[in-house]
Structure formats: C-alpha cells, structure tokens
Amino acid sequence: MITQQIPHATTISALRTRVRTWRDDRLSVGFVPTMGALHDGHLSLVRLAKAQCDRVVTSIFVNPKQFAAGEDLDAYPRTLIPDAEKLTDAKCDLIYLPTPEIMYPDGYSANLVLKGPAIGLEAAVRPHFFDGVATVVAKLFNQVRPDMAFFGEKDYQQLLVIRQLVKDLDFPVEILAGETGRDKDGLALSSRNVYLDADQRARAGQLNLILKDFAAALSAGSTVSASQATALAKANEVFDAVDYVEARCATSLAELGDGVIDRRTRVLAAVRLGSTRLIDNMAAKPPS
Structure with a gap:
C-alpha cells in the first residue's frame, strides 16, 4: 500500500x-x-x-x-x-x-x-x-x-x-x-508494451510507420481502397495477426467511401505480436 x-x-x-x-x-x-x-x-x-x-x-x-x-x-x-x-x-x-x-x-x-x-x-x-x-x-x-x-x-x-x-x-x-505519447522509434506508449520480447519490440515500431504512410497517401490523393490495401498488406507482412487497418471519419468514426477523402480522417489499426495487442492511429487531411 x-x-x-x-x-x-x-x-x-x-x-x-x-x-x-x-x-x-x-x-x-x-x-x-x-x-x-x-x-x-x-x-x-x-x-x-x-x-x-x-x-x-x-x-x-x-x-x-x-x-x-x-x-x-x-x-x-x-x-x-x-x-x-x-x-x-x-x-x-x-x-x-x-x-x-x-x-x-x-x-x-x-x-x-x-x-x-x-x-x-x-x-x-x-x-x-x-x-x-x-x-x-x-x-x-x-x-x-x-x-x-x-x-x-x-x-x-x-x-x-x-x-x-x-x-x-x-x-x-x-x-x-x-497527444499520443511515443517511444523513440514512434511506437505508441502502452502499459502492455512490457509484454513484448526483443524481436517483437523491434517489429512493433513499424506500426506507426505503416499508419504514417497510410495517412500521407490519403492526404496526397490516393483513394481509401488503394491506400488501405497497401497499409493492410504491409501490416500482414510485419505482424502475427491484424485485427483491422482502416480509415474512418475523424469526428464520428463513420465508414468512408472508396474514393479520395473529403473530410478530416483518422487511420486506425490494431495488430498482434504473440499475445500482445497493439493499437495506434493518426490523422489525415483531405488533399489541398
């Protein structure tokens, strides 16, 4: 006590x-x-x-x-x-x-x-x-x-x-x-990060990079369907399992269409390394 x-x-x-x-x-x-x-x-x-x-x-x-x-x-x-x-x-x-x-x-x-x-x-x-x-x-x-x-x-x-x-x-x-607190490699801070072994911890640091590229592609004018497919493929290469990698409306989390985003957007992901589940998200803006 x-x-x-x-x-x-x-x-x-x-x-x-x-x-x-x-x-x-x-x-x-x-x-x-x-x-x-x-x-x-x-x-x-x-x-x-x-x-x-x-x-x-x-x-x-x-x-x-x-x-x-x-x-x-x-x-x-x-x-x-x-x-x-x-x-x-x-x-x-x-x-x-x-x-x-x-x-x-x-x-x-x-x-x-x-x-x-x-x-x-x-x-x-x-x-x-x-x-x-x-x-x-x-x-x-x-x-x-x-x-x-x-x-x-x-x-x-x-x-x-x-x-x-x-x-x-x-x-x-x-x-x-x-704002999301992050480690030196960009991994979002989480109480569950202590569960990761050395190999898993090294791989975990790639999640924020995948989301950063996903958000950047959307903001550059790539369609939701194309940029999401790329992000999902990368996540499946790195992690043991992927629960979701999606782009949603930032204010309501409503699903978006397959085209170019026209509103503030959030890209979100949940993945697994062994028994540890990681989540993260980043903002994306419509193309200017």
Whole structure:
C-alpha cells in the first residue's frame, strides 16, 4: 500500500471530502482516469491537467468490466507504488484508489450499452469493451465530479465514445485530449508494451510507420481502397495477426467511401505480436 505521505483516497467519502474543500475555495478540478502501470503518456495527461486546472485527481483502477473471459485481467501489470511516486513527481494533487468492491458492490446491476462511435473497430473484436469503459467512467465522473477530464488520443475510439457519453448523459465535464505519447522509434506508449520480447519490440515500431504512410497517401490523393490495401498488406507482412487497418471519419468514426477523402480522417489499426495487442492511429487531411 502507498504511504500516507502521498495524498490518496480509497473511499468515495474521502475523495468527495477532499474535492469539496477545493470547491469551497473555488478551485477547478481536473481528472485523469487510468488503470495504472503508468508511463509518460499518462503523465503527460497529468501535466496537461495541471496546466488547465487548479487541482488534479488521478484514479488507478483496473476495471474488470472491460475485460472479457480469457483476456489479461489477472496478468495486467499492477505497479501501485511506482505509479504513486510518478504521480507525486508530476504534482498530482490526489490519487484515487477505489477497489472492485467499491465500484461494483454486491447487488450491482447498472451497465451502459452504447452505439454510435462505439460500433465497429475495437468493438468488433472486443464487443464488451466500450460498455465496460463507459460504465466505469460514468461512475468515476459521478464520484470525482471534475470540471475537466483528460484522455489520450492513442485510444482514439475511446476518446470519441467518452465525448458522446458526456453529451448523451449531460455530464458537466469538459473532455480534453492529449497527444499520443511515443517511444523513440514512434511506437505508441502502452502499459502492455512490457509484454513484448526483443524481436517483437523491434517489429512493433513499424506500426506507426505503416499508419504514417497510410495517412500521407490519403492526404496526397490516393483513394481509401488503394491506400488501405497497401497499409493492410504491409501490416500482414510485419505482424502475427491484424485485427483491422482502416480509415474512418475523424469526428464520428463513420465508414468512408472508396474514393479520395473529403473530410478530416483518422487511420486506425490494431495488430498482434504473440499475445500482445497493439493499437495506434493518426490523422489525415483531405488533399489541398
């Protein structure tokens, strides 16, 4: 367990008491939800929140509702003490550490079911995922009651799902996005990168290059069908399996036609190396 010197709350009442004191002082509150195993991508969101808000809460909770049977819930990296030290160094004002019993007590029965940007892509492979994410985020928003919440663009579909959730359920929370944090070779930072062996890690660095070329081809006037076919072929050469490599509307994730893009677009991919699943995305603009 983390030490008392690191500000943290393990109950809803303790969390709300601390937040209430900030509200009494007319201070704004930012919120960064995480599942722990923190890397610089998470910490960049904390720094962004610190720049935008007077006080920042970061939660660490490995949410069982977004894992299906056979996924890595039990193996998911849990590094609480190093995480707490990183958050303290990043000047996070409070770490919220709810337990599964707090989030989903005996008799719990409420679960959100989503459509819109939650359809397809990740949901086609993990149909349970966004319902679990939305359920826990809705609960966390009600518990923390932040003015702003911060999510990374690396999980781009999740970002759009959360924005739709806030709109649909009238949460008084502004959603701000942080840019994808990347390693030196461009690999998007992820807590699951620790699963990669040396050979897999070397291959993983090619995902962002494939997406960069995909986006550049679209912006240069190549058709969606042609540029997607090229990107998919490259991905199949490098990775053990490819779940998807697609171009979608950047604002809604609606499917595009086969021709030249005429709107802001996002290219997205999910691939596998051994048992490790990697996702990434990049922006593409219509040809000028």
